[in-house]
Amino acid sequence: MLGSLIQQTVNALTIGSIYALIALGYTMVYGVLRMINFAHGEMFMLGAYVAFLVLSMLIGTVGGAGAIALTAAFVIAIFLVGVIGVGIERIAYKPLRNSTRLAPMLSSLGVSLSLVTGIQILAGPQPVAFPSFFPAVRYEVMGGTVSSVQIGILIAAFALMFGLHFLVNRSRIGIIVRAVSESRPTAQLLGINVNGAISMVFFVGPLLGAAGGILYASYYGIMTPTMGAVIGLKAFTAAILGGIGSIPGAMLGAFILAFVEVGGTALLPIVTHGVLGTEYRDVLSFAILILVLLIRPAGILGEAVSEESIVYKREF
Amino acid sequence: MLGPNGAGKTTLLNSISGVARPTAGSITFEGRDITGMRPEQVVRLGITHCPEGRQIFQRLTVEENLVAAHIRRAGRSFEALRAEAFDLFPVLKERRNSVASRMSGGQQQMLAIGRALMAEPKLLMLDEPSLGLAPKIVHQIFRIILDLSRNGISILLVEQNVQLALECGDYAYLLNTGKVKLHGPAQEMAEHSALSEHYLGGVNETVLHV
Ligand SMILES: Nc1ncnc2c1ncn2[C@@H]1O[C@H](COP(=O)(O)OP(=O)(O)OP(=O)(O)O)[C@@H](O)[C@H]1O
Ligand SMILES: [Mg+2]
Secondary structure, eight states: HHHHHHHHHHHHHHHHHHHHHHHHHHHHHHHHHHHOTTTTHHHHHHHHHHHHHHHHHHSSSSSSSOOOHHHHHHHHHHHHHHHHHHHHIIIIIIITSSSSSSSHEEEEEEEHHHHHHHHHHHOOSSSSOOOOOOOOOOEEEEEEEEEHHHHHHHHHHHHHHHHHHHHHSSHHHHHHHHHHHHHHHHHHHOOHHHHHHHHHHHHHHHHHHHHHHHHHHHHEEEOOHHHHHHHHHHHHHHHHHOOTTOOHHHHHHHHHHHHHHOOOOOOHHHHHTSSSGGGHHHHHHHHHHHHHHHHTTTSSSSOOHHHHHHHHHHOO | OBTTTTTTTHHHHHHHHTTSOOOOOOOOOTTEETTTTOOOHHHHHHHEOTTTTTTOOOBHHHHHHHHOOOOOOSOHHHHHHHHHHHHOOHHHHHHTSSSSGGGGGHHHHHHHHHHHHHTTOOOEEEEEETTOOOHEEEEEEEHHHHHHHHOOOOEEESSOOOHHHHOSSEEEEETTTTEEEEEEEEEHHHHHHHHHHHHHHHHHHHHHOO
């Protein structure tokens, strides 16, 4: 019993930290532009594909890579996806910045479809086996199993989140990003580098999302061109749950969602005597999204519904 | 710059700082045409706009507000500018790590001016700095504005408090319905009876429309 509790807790932490890495990108973009970047799930998918490509270019194959090659591939891949994120913003969102609020969101849907289709054409629609970025060892902990891959994911994800915390709260560019998030008109009027802040967010968000993608593909040993779709929506749910626009909220929402999912999936078959099985996991997550939107649209740590979001609703 | 509510004072400042685009006419600064320039370019030329209602970043600390507004260019370092702002407004130094939303209205106005100074302005445009503040605080702030002006920063002050503005200013303009109705040295304007007529006339008009 204790063993399975530990095992489920580690499972929830693992999946939660991957959700958190993606959710941060949604929330940061919303913070500075008040827009939902529907292409963000694809940054997660690109992370895995770019890492695969970088790794095969570095060592000629993807199997049996050493720790140095894997680390290098990880770092180069997330950096490249960050650059791709900045490029996407310049091409697909920036020209629409002064049009209606809906325009860049629709554009992001287009970007999302283009990326998925593009990868399907280039790499094929079929799943591809993905090398593990961590040595796979299984540990028995009081009867439950915890894998070294999970521990590696937790360490990598927490290191990245700590780095983000430092960047946002301590660095000059982080302060500027927060200023722009609070009031873009005031930042503009003061001559603050608003475009720099927006580019920063479109670099860091996709970078973290890509890291999530690599860790996820490592965990399941597989990548597909559509892997970003459902998990992107889950991370989006986590961002809404925590309060979109809030960085701590995105992390909190991600872990709550993961614990509810893992806990719910374990309990559902028992509580319903097998009528509802583990396949109802996604139903559970999206039911949370609907509930939050109905009961507390601002999320746990989000600001109370402001005049701005009323205007926003009217525009829809 | 004086004028009743809705005269176009804020719009004038917004046009100068590049937030709004004038439909006609031109804006010249130090002999250079700056019409239609973007705000970040205007700030780099030395014009800083301290907006109506202060608009400080509420969720940032005092110090972070200053950091965000510092413009990197071949000028003085952030530390030097911050030290100067702390000298002018010691309360900002005392409360440098407080979140700005916890500050009183007067302290927030001081922060707004301190923040504007981070861009090393040659021309500082202040939009109704006395708005909603107790007379004692208003006098304190105006003394500092006068100090800034003596230290060589040109001040363009928008005020509803006519008497105070004319006491402090060198030259005054009266704006109504987007047009300069009257201008002259502040002292002469203070004696001008037409000023109060225009001014009160405008105010009455708006009252009637309500
Ligand atoms: N030159 C102009 N031509 C046409 N419309 C103008 C002009 N100047 C201002 N306006 C319009 O007049 C309205 C009020 O202007 P503004 O906010 O600048 O007034 P204000 O003098 O700052 O008033 P307050 O004292 O209430 O702050 C705005 O809607 C603005 O667009
Ligand atoms: Mg005004």
